[in-house]
Amino acid sequence: MNVNTAEWEAASDLIMRMLPILLPLILLNMTLMIVSIISIVKKPNPMSEKVIWLLIVVFINLIGSVLYFVLGSGMLDEKWARQQDLRDQMRGDYPHNNGGMS
Numbered sequence: 001m002n003v004n005t006a007e008w009e010a011a012s013d014l015i016m017r018m019l020p021i022l023l024p025l026i027l028l029n030m031t032l033m034i035v036s037i038i039s040i041v042k043k044p045n046p047m048s049e050k051v052i053w054l055l056i057v058v059f060i061n062l063i064g065s066v067l068y069f070v071l072g073s074g075m076l077d078e079k080w081a082r083q084q085d086l087r088d089q090m091r092g093d094y095p096h097n098n099g100g101m102s
Contacts, residue, residue, distance in 0.1 A: 032065035033057060039073060 040053045057064040
């Protein structure tokens with residue numbers, strides 16, 4: 001298989017014409033991936049959930065990052081808040097609601 005000069009020049013010309021379109025998309029993808037990875041790692045959630053979201057973000061790329069910010073980030077925050085409420089209730093730190101009666 002010998003690639004002739006004309007084919008090589010045509011391919012490189014196509015890449016150069018597509019570069020202004022591809023470069024911003026690549027940068028957006030990398031930025032979203034990095035921000036979502038940092039967000040996942042910083043959340044105080046079980047490691048198993050973090051690993052699942054990290055795999056989704058890394059292997060599905062742009063769609064995985066968008067899915068995390070649309071679905072996962074809020075779900076992880078809500079789950080963490082419920083777990084904190086349960087812990088507070090078990091310790092007695094939770095402000096009990098007595099129906100407005102003192």
